[in-house]
Amino acid sequence: MAKVKFTKEIYTKWFKQMMLIRRFEEKSAQLYGQQKIRGFCHLYIGQEAVIAGCMTALEENDKLITAYRDHGHALAAGIPANEVMAELYGKVTGCTKGKGGSMHMFSKEHNFFGGHGIVGGQIPLGAGIALADQYNGTKDVTVCFMGDGAVRQGALHEAFNMAMLWKLPVIFVVENNEYAMGTSVERTTNVLDIHKIGLAYDMPNYQIDGMKCEDVHEAIADAAKRARKGDGPTFLEIKTYRYRGHSMSDPAKYRTKEEVQKYKAIDPIEVVGKTMISKKWATQADLDKMEDAINIEVNESVEFAEASPYPDASELYTDVYEEDYPFIVE
Amino acid sequence: MFIIICWRHDYFDRQTVFIFYCFTIQAFVIFAAHFRVMRTIQFREALREALTEEMRRDDKVFLMGEEVAEYNGAYKVSQGMLAEFGEKRVIDTPIAELGFAGIAVGAAMNGLRPIVEFMTFNFSLVAIDQVINSAAKMNSMSGGQFTCPMVFRGPTGSAGQLGAQHSQNFENWYANTPGLKVVVPSNPYDAKGLLKSAIRDNDPVIFMESEQMYGLKWEVPEEEYLLPIGQAHVVQEGSDVTIVSFGKMMRVLEDADKALKQDGISAEIIDLRSVRPLDIETIVKSVQKTNRLVIVEEAWPLASISSEITYGVQKHAFDYLDAPIARVTSRDVPLPYAPTLVEAYLPNVHRIVDAVKQVSYA
Ligand SMILES: Cc1ncc(C[n+]2csc(CCOP(=O)(O)OP(=O)(O)O)c2C)c(N)n1
Ligand SMILES: [Mg+2]
Numbered sequence: 001m002a003k004v005k006f007t008k009e010i011y012t013k014w015f016k017q018m019m020l021i022r023r024f025e026e027k028s029a030q031l032y033g034q035q036k037i038r039g040f041c042h043l044y045i046g047q048e049a050v051i052a053g054c055m056t057a058l059e060e061n062d063k064l065i066t067a068y069r070d071h072g073h074a075l076a077a078g079i080p081a082n083e084v085m086a087e088l089y090g091k092v093t094g095c096t097k098g099k100g101g102s103m104h105m106f107s108k109e110h111n112f113f114g115g116h117g118i119v120g121g122q123i124p125l126g127a128g129i130a131l132a133d134q135y136n137g138t139k140d141v142t143v144c145f146m147g148d149g150a151v152r153q154g155a156l157h158e159a160f161n162m163a164m165l166w167k168l169p170v171i172f173v174v175e176n177n178e179y180a181m182g183t184s185v186e187r188t189t190n191v192l193d194i195h196k197i198g199l200a201y202d203m204p205n206y207q208i209d210g211m212k213c214e215d216v217h218e219a220i221a222d223a224a225k226r227a228r229k230g231d232g233p234t235f236l237e238i239k240t241y242r243y244r245g246h247s248m249s250d251p252a253k254y255r256t257k258e259e260v261q262k263y264k265a266i267d268p269i270e271v272v273g274k275t276m277i278s279k280k281w282a283t284q285a286d287l288d289k290m291e292d293a294i295n296i297e298v299n300e301s302v303e304f305a306e307a308s309p310y311p312d313a314s315e316l317y318t319d320v321y322e323e324d325y326p327f328i329v330e
Numbered sequence: 331m332f333i334i335i336c337w338r339h340d341y342f343d344r345q346t347v348f349i350f351y352c353f354t355i356q357a358f359v360i361f362a363a364h365f366r367v368m369r370t371i372q373f374r375e376a377l378r379e380a381l382t383e384e385m386r387r388d389d390k391v392f393l394m395g396e397e398v399a400e401y402n403g404a405y406k407v408s409q410g411m412l413a414e415f416g417e418k419r420v421i422d423t424p425i426a427e428l429g430f431a432g433i434a435v436g437a438a439m440n441g442l443r444p445i446v447e448f449m450t451f452n453f454s455l456v457a458i459d460q461v462i463n464s465a466a467k468m469n470s471m472s473g474g475q476f477t478c479p480m481v482f483r484g485p486t487g488s489a490g491q492l493g494a495q496h497s498q499n500f501e502n503w504y505a506n507t508p509g510l511k512v513v514v515p516s517n518p519y520d521a522k523g524l525l526k527s528a529i530r531d532n533d534p535v536i537f538m539e540s541e542q543m544y545g546l547k548w549e550v551p552e553e554e555y556l557l558p559i560g561q562a563h564v565v566q567e568g569s570d571v572t573i574v575s576f577g578k579m580m581r582v583l584e585d586a587d588k589a590l591k592q593d594g595i596s597a598e599i600i601d602l603r604s605v606r607p608l609d610i611e612t613i614v615k616s617v618q619k620t621n622r623l624v625i626v627e628e629a630w631p632l633a634s635i636s637s638e639i640t641y642g643v644q645k646h647a648f649d650y651l652d653a654p655i656a657r658v659t660s661r662d663v664p665l666p667y668a669p670t671l672v673e674a675y676l677p678n679v680h681r682i683v684d685a686v687k688q689v690s691y692a
Binding site: 090099103117119149153154183187189254310312313327328330 | 396397400401404422424425426428429452453455456490491492493494495496631632656657658659661662663664666667668669670671673674675
């Protein structure tokens with residue numbers, strides 16, 4: 001893989017990006033406890049380096065699609081924290097007007113093709129988005145994220161085969177956080193190296209350390225280059241970890257404290273911060289200042305969400321069809 | 331104990347002891363019966379008892395699904411079952427609904443009696459090909475050689491602000507398919523008796539529960555009982571209007587009935603228990619008495635169970651109807667996340683009372 005020279009700017013982006021997601025998610029957890037956020041709520045804490053490293057390797061018009069653990073991706077795609085928080089509240093000012101909620105963030109403006117709730121459902125969609133770009137002759141690339149649990153769905157295998165056969169400009173990324181709810185990877189397969197699934201389709205595949213923004217960036221940059229050249233998809237298994245339970249209701253008793261600690265010890269935000277200090281690109285005071293600004297941004301998003309109204313009941317009948325539609329109303 | 335002591339010490343004459351003995355037995359029976367009636371358990375416990383009793387009874391029965399074993403079930407229905415039955419009979423699967431549903435169908439064709447848990451029925455859509463194209467048709471296609479004695483079970487319907495993909499009712503989808511039976515219990519007592527029947531049934535049964543009812547407590551007797559699939563239950567007799575529903579909506583109906591009673595309206599309430607077979611006869615009989623019908627259903631309105639009931643009632647009781655049949659369903663749209671929209675979407679007490687007033691011209 002080509003070694004990339006990472007600048008101060010890139011490190012600064014990573015630091016801010018990851019810190020925003022971390023603080024935003026911590027706040028979300030708190031608000032869930034206060035029942036301001038309802039339904040299912042899956043936090044991204046621990047996995048931030050995956051999306052941060054990915055975004056610095058992509059071009060402006062590249063596209064993202066993912067599953068229901070989507071707050072981090074939505075923020076990284078550029079959806080303002082205000083709109084993501086308002087969506088978690090179910091307010092009209094949210095990025096889907098209070099219709100999608102936690103699992104279904106979307107933003108056409110930011111090329112974010114959504115958070116999807118049926119495990120594996122987004123995998124063929126990602127290939128299809130890439131098909132449209134190939135068809136239209138753009139040079140855009142789609143990154144399609146999924147969890148380690150999702151690779152067990154038949155949809156992945158059908159989509160992988162066609163994506164490779166047709167050389168679609170898509171990067172399939174499995175965020176392997178070692179668990180699908182309470183089920184560890186080794187309880188679902190004999191092939192522990194998930195990336196090897198790509199071998200069956202002749203799809204270039206790599207295993208990447210997802211706690212390192214640098215490694216993620218390089219892998220995505222290489223895959224994007226291949227896709228833009230017309231060489232088709234890449235399958236990246238990015239090894240990461242979620243610090244919290246699967247969703248807010250999961251006490252995560254299926255794993256040990258030591259295991260969680262092992263990853264917290266290599267926390268990507270701390271690692272990036274330390275690297276910046278060691279390279280003399282920032283002082284601790286600089287980092288603290290960035291963190292303060294992010295705390296303000298997150299707090300403001302809460303105020304924004306609080307102050308926004310809920311959608312009116314009449315909104316039930318909007319956005320279902322593009323044309324007028326004769327709904328059954330009784 | 332007391333009797334034995336009496337006997338030994340020859341304290342009473344034999345006759346007295348015998349009378350006392352009878353009395354004691356009777357008291358014990360009354361006490362035990364009383365105790366049994368008083369036992370209340372949760373919906374999830376009722377299901378667990380049904381599963382456990384049937385697995386003890388027949389070693390061909392086994393349970394498979396996501397998180398059913400080591401995690402004790404996403405909604406804790408199968409809590410403790412791995413410990414009792416071991417991993418041969420309580421099987422954790424990967425997230426591969428199409429695959430494990432099909433594997434279960436194959437196992438059923440070859441003599442086993444699988445119970446497949448879908449974490450929710452929203453995810454059964456990934457597996458629906460094997461349910462409809464394989465399980466439901468195997469008997470017919472094979473000219474009666476291969477049957478699929480199996481149960482597909484899990485929660486159906488909305489459960490708060492879960493958004494469009496996690497809030498759906500497919501009772502009518504499955505009910506449309508010949509070869510299947512579709513059971514939708516509304517309380518722990520029914521759930522236990524119906525699930526036991528479903529497991530013993532020699533045809534594939536879709537058994538639909540509710541995330542929001544798993545904690546619901548109800549009186550469930552200790553001794554074994556089974557409830558027949560296909561018979562509606564007249565929960566309450568009444569004279570002014572017939573209200574038909576099934577599943578979780580029965581709980582909403584319960585509240586609506588309180589409001590109706592305050593208005594002096596006497597409703598005959600029918601719990602369908604199963605939607606395929608659909609017990610039109612019981613509904614027709616009731617409508618012949620009350621002359622008015624309201625149907626409450628959580629699914630979307632078009633081509634729903636309420637549509638079918640409406641057809642059956644106009645066909646068999648046209649002359650008995652004093653008003654057009656009314657129904658309360660979820661709104662004809664995907665369910666969004668915002669609380670205001672969830673509130674506006676679902677059937678509720680207010681809408682049910684309105685529908686009753688509509689058919690009563692009140
Ligand atoms: C088809 C389908 N089956 C089951 C579920 C329930 N479910 C939601 S998330 C999940 C685990 C997925 O784990 P993974 O793919 O590893 O993603 P992670 O949660 O780790 O990000 C399951 C089983 C679902 N949403 N869709
Ligand atoms: Mg996972």
